Amino acid sequence: MTRAEIIRLVRQLISDEQESGFTDGGILEEAEGTGELLNYLDRAVDSYSRRGADDGDISLLKKASVASLTTLPDDFIKFAGNVPAEVTGGVATFYGHPAGKAIPIRYFARLPWVTAYGDGDELPYRHDQAMTIAALAAIYALNKHEFSVSQDLMLLGMGAGEANANPGG
Amino acid sequence: MPIRGDKHGERAERVFYPDFLGGLDFAAPVESIARNELREAVNVAFSPLTGSMRVRGGLVWSGRLPFEAGGGASVPGRGFLLREKGTRRAFRFRWGGIGTTRGTFSGDGPISAAAWGDEALLVASGGRLQKFEPHGYSGLPKLSDIGGAPAECRAVFVRDGRAGVVTRNDDDGHFDTLRFSAVGDCESWDNDPNDDSTGQFLEVGYKDGMDIDAVIPLSRDLIIFKSPEGEPDKGIVWRLAGSYPDWQLLEVAHNTGTFSPESVRTVGSDVYYLTTAGLASLSGVTAYGEVRTAWPDRKVANALAQRMTPNARLWNAAAKEQLWILPGRDAEELEGKIVWVFDYGRGIWTQFEFPLVPDFAASIENMLFVTIGKGVYQVHDGYIRDELYPEVEPPAPIRAKMRLGVVLRGLQTLIKAAFASFVSTPSTTAGLKLKGFTMPMRSAGINLCAAGPLCAATDATKADWPLFPNNGVATARQRCIVRGWAVTPEIEINGGGFSMNTLGLEAAEV
Numbered sequence: 001m002t003r004a005e006i007i008r009l010v011r012q013l014i015s016d017e018q019e020s021g022f023t024d025g026g027i028l029e030e031a032e033g034t035g036e037l038l039n040y041l042d043r044a045v046d047s048y049s050r051r052g053a054d055d056g057d058i059s060l061l062k063k064a065s066v067a068s069l070t071t072l073p074d075d076f077i078k079f080a081g082n083v084p085a086e087v088t089g090g091v092a093t094f095y096g097h098p099a100g101k102a103i104p105i106r107y108f109a110r111l112p113w114v115t116a117y118g119d120g121d122e123l124p125y126r127h128d129q130a131m132t133i134a135a136l137a138a139i140y141a142l143n144k145h146e147f148s149v150s151q152d153l154m155l156l157g158m159g160a161g162e163a164n165a166n167p168g169g
Numbered sequence: 170m171p172i173r174g175d176k177h178g179e180r181a182e183r184v185f186y187p188d189f190l191g192g193l194d195f196a197a198p199v200e201s202i203a204r205n206e207l208r209e210a211v212n213v214a215f216s217p218l219t220g221s222m223r224v225r226g227g228l229v230w231s232g233r234l235p236f237e238a239g240g241g242a243s244v245p246g247r248g249f250l251l252r253e254k255g256t257r258r259a260f261r262f263r264w265g266g267i268g269t270t271r272g273t274f275s276g277d278g279p280i281s282a283a284a285w286g287d288e289a290l291l292v293a294s295g296g297r298l299q300k301f302e303p304h305g306y307s308g309l310p311k312l313s314d315i316g317g318a319p320a321e322c323r324a325v326f327v328r329d330g331r332a333g334v335v336t337r338n339d340d341d342g343h344f345d346t347l348r349f350s351a352v353g354d355c356e357s358w359d360n361d362p363n364d365d366s367t368g369q370f371l372e373v374g375y376k377d378g379m380d381i382d383a384v385i386p387l388s389r390d391l392i393i394f395k396s397p398e399g400e401p402d403k404g405i406v407w408r409l410a411g412s413y414p415d416w417q418l419l420e421v422a423h424n425t426g427t428f429s430p431e432s433v434r435t436v437g438s439d440v441y442y443l444t445t446a447g448l449a450s451l452s453g454v455t456a457y458g459e460v461r462t463a464w465p466d467r468k469v470a471n472a473l474a475q476r477m478t479p480n481a482r483l484w485n486a487a488a489k490e491q492l493w494i495l496p497g498r499d500a501e502e503l504e505g506k507i508v509w510v511f512d513y514g515r516g517i518w519t520q521f522e523f524p525l526v527p528d529f530a531a532s533i534e535n536m537l538f539v540t541i542g543k544g545v546y547q548v549h550d551g552y553i554r555d556e557l558y559p560e561v562e563p564p565a566p567i568r569a570k571m572r573l574g575v576v577l578r579g580l581q582t583l584i585k586a587a588f589a590s591f592v593s594t595p596s597t598t599a600g601l602k603l604k605g606f607t608m609p610m611r612s613a614g615i616n617l618c619a620a621g622p623l624c625a626a627t628d629a630t631k632a633d634w635p636l637f638p639n640n641g642v643a644t645a646r647q648r649c650i651v652r653g654w655a656v657t658p659e660i661e662i663n664g665g666g667f668s669m670n671t672l673g674l675e676a677a678e679v
């Protein structure tokens with residue numbers, strides 16, 4: 001699915017195929033813009049990834065080689081398993097390892113942002129990931145227009161209490 | 170009505186338009202006009218075919234003139250007479266086509282006419298009174314001067330077996346005298362004091378300083394409009410009751426009046442006339458005075474009055490129960506092509522826009538004709554395009570538009586679904602527009618009645634569709650997100666045969 005296709009999917013989910021609710025170039029207090037839909041998609045990616053990490057979704061696991069006293073990767077959410085490290089401000093210090101020596105680690109990674117890709121680029125999401133991300137972005141868009149979305153969230157398994165507990169949701 | 174669960178709780182609102190038969194209303198703020206009223210209604214009118222607002226019939230070319238028409242008069246039972254602009258040549262139109270007429274009009278002024286006897290039509294156009302005979306010249310139509318009649322006749326009428334004209338007063342030159350011919354003889358106008366049946370005359374409104382603009386029958390009386398030059402709203406309306414020698418001349422109304430014989434029409438027991446403030450009417454009543462004025466243009470008077478000129482014309486499109494008003498003559502800008510249409514059966518105002526400025530309109534039997542440019546056209550409900558020939562090629566679909574009142578709420582308005590019911594033809598496209606969103610209204614054009622005399626025949630130039638839908642209607646439903654501080658629904662139609670029945674919007678205040 002390309003970026004343009006996921007935006008089209010979100011528009012279908014909110015019944016805005018003619019782009020009158022979220023136009024291509026939005027004006028404040030007039031119709032909202034495509035940029036706003038991309039923002040919602042990124043938020044959805046973040047929320048989905050964190051939830052997946054909490055649930056131990058193995059498809060989010062990534063390997064990396066990180067040297068002690070260097071910054072962890074951008075998409076780092078949390079380590080997979082127990083790792084003897086202290087992480088402060090994104091910099092990891094591995095106990096018992098001198099600075100500069102690369103350590104292989106496994107961690108849960110956030111899926112790439114939608115906005116990191118161009119309009120025609122293929123997004124690296126599985127089908128089920130793309131579906132959920134689009135559905136969540138649609139919920140944010142409907143919420144902007146003050147639709148009551150509690151039923152929609154429950155259908156995604158993100159009922160009222162759980163949704164609030166997650167920074168992206 | 171489409172609904173999306175309970176997504177806006179108590180703020181959800183159904184805005185439903187059950188019909189659009191309120192017509193134009195300029196007399197209230199655009200957010201306050203009634204649900205069935207319109208702010209713009211171009212090329213639509215009430216149609217008994219569908220009982221709803223329908224696009225006007227298409228123009229069908231029916232006859233050609235060598236030059237543009239400049240006025241005309243109906244010949245009861247025999248079509249109508251047209252005057253050629255500039256040359257005063259006369260042409261007679263019956264639905265079979267246009268034929269030349271021997272003779273020319275004697276004046277360039279507004280035309281008034283009255284039937285006389287079996288075959289003739291008396292015609293006044295500012296010059297000498299004339300007689301039109303459909304078979305007066307070896308079986309061909311002839312328009313000739315009546316030698317014995319007054320030389321300057323502004324209007325003509327027939328009453329008590331006499332021909333009557335509005336002409337100049339010999340003493341002071343004002344047009345305030347009615348002169349009557351001998352009983353039964355429109356050639357003889359001289360008066361013999363010993364014989365009541367000879368020609369007579371009557372001065373109307375002695376010393377009031379006004380001229381007669383028009384004369385028209387109402388019930389059993391004759392209504393006479395007098396006004397100072399160019400200011401009909403300072404005029405006096407008179408009533409002539411009785412027959413010679415028991416004439417009674419009575420004042421009926423003050424500070425009202427009309428422009429010319431072309432701005433007055435009688436319909437049944439009402440006289441409709443154009444005045445500087447719009448459209449007014451005189452009706453017979455049993456109260457004191459026996460005639461009273463009324464203003465049927467309450468909803469559009471402010472807009473209509475601005476466009477009124479002394480050349481304003483009023484036509485009776487009897488076949489449609491409509492009055493057609495052309496406020497200005499020869500206007501080159503777009504406004505000149507706009508005809509204000511008043512459905513007097515229901516009090517609905519709309520507008521028609523023609524490709525060129527129309528000059529004259531009249532009914533023949535149940536067909537309606539209008540002269541536009543160099544052609545005579547029938548306005549035909551079975552045609553979905555204007556087939557103007559030879560001015561415009563190829564045939565152009567009729568463009569119609571309706572603009573509704575503004576949906577205005579305290580906060581922003583969100584429209585999330587729209588629903589419409591309508592009747593259409595396969596060749597017609599129409600859409601409901603809400604800001605950037607358009608809901609197309611298309612019909613597959615299923616024949617809703619069996620082919621028969623009530624259906625339009627299949628023809629290469631007509632859409633194959635029924636005139637009277639027996640059952641069923643086409644619908645369109647679509648969800649959307651349209652949000653704004655004010656939302657104005659508009660309906661744009663390309664092509665005829667389209668009727669707008671109902672409309673519904675699902676809205677919320679957000």
